[in-house]
Amino acid sequence: MARQKSEQVRKAIMEAAHRLFMEKGYIATTISSIARAAGTSQSNVYVYFASKFEIAFAVFDPWLRAKVAELEEQVMAQDTPEACLRSLIDGLLHGIAADRSGQTLTLVQALATAKPGDEYNPDLLIWTMSRIHNMIGGALPGSDPAEREALTHSLMLAFDGIALRQNLRRGEIEDSLSVDALYMMVRALVDRRSHASS
Amino acid sequence: MARQKSEQVRKAIMEAAHRLFMEKGYIATTISSIARAAGTSQSNVYVYFASKFEIAFAVFDPWLRAKVAELEEQVMAQDTPEACLRSLIDGLLHGIAADRSGQTLTLVQALATAKPGDEYNPDLLIWTMSRIHNMIGGALPGSDPAEREALTHSLMLAFDGIALRQNLRRGEIEDSLSVDALYMMVRALVDRRSHASS
C-alpha cells in the first residue's frame, strides 16, 4: 500500500555503524555520525532501527555467528583431543572474546548502558553455547555429558571475563596468563577422566 | 590560606552515591540526585570529585576491600584445603562478584562508560589479586607457586565474567552452574598434584 523500506539503506546504516563502532567504540559513536556515514538523516535511522542498542545488536549477531563458524572449522581440523581443546580455548578467548576489531567491546558497552526497554534476543547466546558444547563433544568423544556441560559453562564464563577486560582493565592483566591457566585446568579435568577409565 | 573542604560534605556525597548506585545502578543515578540526597548543589559535587566516574570508584574501593577482608576470615576459618577452596570460590564469585547490593554492577557500568580521561588506580586490583594469591597459598600449603599464580588468574577471570553477567545477561545463565564447574576443575588440578606427589 505504500512506500517500502530500502534494503540498501538498511545495509548502509549497518555498514556505517560497523565501521564506526570498530573505530571509536559504541559510546563514542553517535547516531548522527552513523547517519552521516550512511548518507541519510538522523531521524531516518529510527525508521530502520528502534534504538542505538538495536543497531549494535544487529551488527554483532552476524559477526559472532561467522566467527564461531570459523572457529568450528579450525577446531575440527585438529587431530588430537588436546589440539582440539587448545584450539577451541585459544580461538574462543583470544580470537573472539579479545578480538582486535572491537566488536566484543562494542557489545559490552551496549549491554552495560542498555536501558530497561533494550532487550536482546537470547537466541544468539543459546546458539553459541550449543556450538561450544558440540565442539567439546567432538574433541572428547565418549565424555560424560555432565562434564561437557560443565566445560561449556566454564568457557562461557571465561568468555565473558575476557570480554569485560577488553574494556575495563585494558592491559592491566595479561590475558594469556588467564587463558593458559584455564587450559591447564581443563587438561587436568580431562586427564583425570582418562586415568580413572584406564 | 583559604577555606577547606569539609569532610562531612565529602562523606554525605559518598553515602548518597552509595545508596543511589545500589538502588538504581550507576547509569540511572544522576549527579543531580546525588547532590540533592547529600544536601548540596550539583556544582559543588565537582569541588569534591572530578567526575561521576571518580565518585563510583571512591565508593567501590572501600566496599571491595571490606568484602575481601571478610572473605579472608571466612576462608581461614575452614579446616580442610577442600573447604578453604570451596569457601574461597563461593565467596568470591557468589558473595562478591554477584553481590546483591549491586556494587559490582555499578563498577561494571562505570568502567564500561568511562571516558578517555577517566582512569582508575590499579592499586585496588593489585591488592585484590595478592589477597587471593595469599588465600590460595593458605589453602594449599606447599603448592607450586606457578600453580598458585594460575589459580589466581583463573579466579580473577571468573570474577570478571560473573560481574559482567550481573549486568548483561541477567538471569540468562545460571551462575551456580559455572561456579560449580570451575570448582570441579580446580579440584581436578589440585588432586592431580597430590596424586603425582604420592
Next chain:
DNA sequence: TTTTTAACCGAATGACATTCGCTATTGACA
C-alpha cells in the same frame, strides 16, 4: 490517475554531565 501510507527530513525535546561567573566563608598572617 488518484489515493494513501510510510519513508524521509529538519527542527525540536529532554536528559545529563560538566563548566562558568559570582558570592560568601574562612584560614593565615599582619
Next chain:
DNA sequence: TGTCAATAGCGAATGTCATTCGGTTAAAAA
C-alpha cells in the same frame, strides 16, 4: 583582631546526545 586571598558553594549556563515530532513527498495499490 582586622585584612585579604583563596576557594567552597551556588544557580544558571553549555554542549552533547538519543530520541521524537510535524510536515513533505515518493511510490505502492486502486
